[in-house]
Amino acid sequence: MTHARAQIREAIATRLSGLTTTGTRVFQSRLRPLADADLPCLLVFCIQEDLDYSGLDYPRRQRRQVQIEIKAVVKQTASLDDELDGIAAEIEFALAGSLTAVTLGGLLKELTLGITAIDFDAGLEKPVGIATLTYVGTYLTLENAPGVLL
Amino acid sequence: MVDFAAHTARIINRLGQPVTLTPAGGPARVVNAVFSARPETVLLVGGYLPTLRVAAASAAGLKAGDAVAVGANNYTIADIDDDSLDSGDVVYQLQAA
Numbered sequence: 075m076t077h078a079r080a081q082i083r084e085a086i087a088t089r090l091s092g093l094t095t096t097g098t099r100v101f102q103s104r105l106r107p108l109a110d111a112d113l114p115c116l117l118v119f120c121i122q123e124d125l126d127y128s129g130l131d132y133p134r135r136q137r138r139q140v141q142i143e144i145k146a147v148v149k150q151t152a153s154l155d156d157e158l159d160g161i162a163a164e165i166e167f168a169l170a171g172s173l174t175a176v177t178l179g180g181l182l183k184e185l186t187l188g189i190t191a192i193d194f195d196a197g198l199e200k201p202v203g204i205a206t207l208t209y210v211g212t213y214l215t216l217e218n219a220p221g222v223l224l
Numbered sequence: 225m226v227d228f229a230a231h232t233a234r235i236i237n238r239l240g241q242p243v244t245l246t247p248a249g250g251p252a253r254v255v256n257a258v259f260s261a262r263p264e265t266v267l268l269v270g271g272y273l274p275t276l277r278v279a280a281a282s283a284a285g286l287k288a289g290d291a292v293a294v295g296a297n298n299y300t301i302a303d304i305d306d307d308s309l310d311s312g313d314v315v316y317q318l319q320a321a
Contacts, residue, residue, distance in 0.1 A: 199274050
């Protein structure tokens with residue numbers, strides 16, 4: 075059984091694939107170091123989930139809020155912040171440009187952008203920059219069917 | 225007393241390769257220096273950290289932002305670890321130009 079959370083992560087990665095700057099370089103839960111050929115790219119992680127229960131009868135309904143981190147990674151000699159902001163704009167439009175986008179085609183009740191954090195490091199032959207956009211996706215399941223989105 | 229600066233300069237001269245240093249506003253000069261590029265990973269990204277070890281006497285006038293050419297590769301000085309008073313050398317962290 076595929077967990078609903080995995081379906082959501084897959085749907086986000088699919089929606090982000092093909093953006094102007096990062097193209098098809100979208101990686102889920104990747105931990106291996108990125109090579110130059112992988113860049114610029116997006117990384118998608120589900121990092122935490124909070125649950126509330128409702129109802130007294132079995133199975134209870136679960137309202138889940140999953141935190142999804144999308145990291146835009148760039149390595150170049152100039153305009154790192156402009157590049158990261160441009161990618162962030164592409165991500166934000168892809169995930170909020172329509173009602174279908176905001177609900178991931180009906181998988182989510184709501185998708186909201188909470189925090190954008192930007193980090194730089196000059197410890198390589200070219201500077202590296204990462205913009206991390208943290209989204210919160212809200213969805214419903216039953217406790218005995220974590221793979222079925224309500 | 226050991227003359228570390230002279231000792232270090234001899235080692236660098238023996239182990240090094242010709243590199244071109246171009247201080248801002250000054251003429252380019254070729255000196256022997258030890259170039260290394262060790263693999264590093266920062267912020268999930270793999271690459272290498274290029275550094276150049278130069279004898280203190282050859283490092284005069286170099287500042288961050290100055291140009292360095294090693295073979296066909298061009299760099300700028302990103303950071304400076306000046307140990308000229310003790311060991312007699314200066315290590316420059318480089319970035320691709």
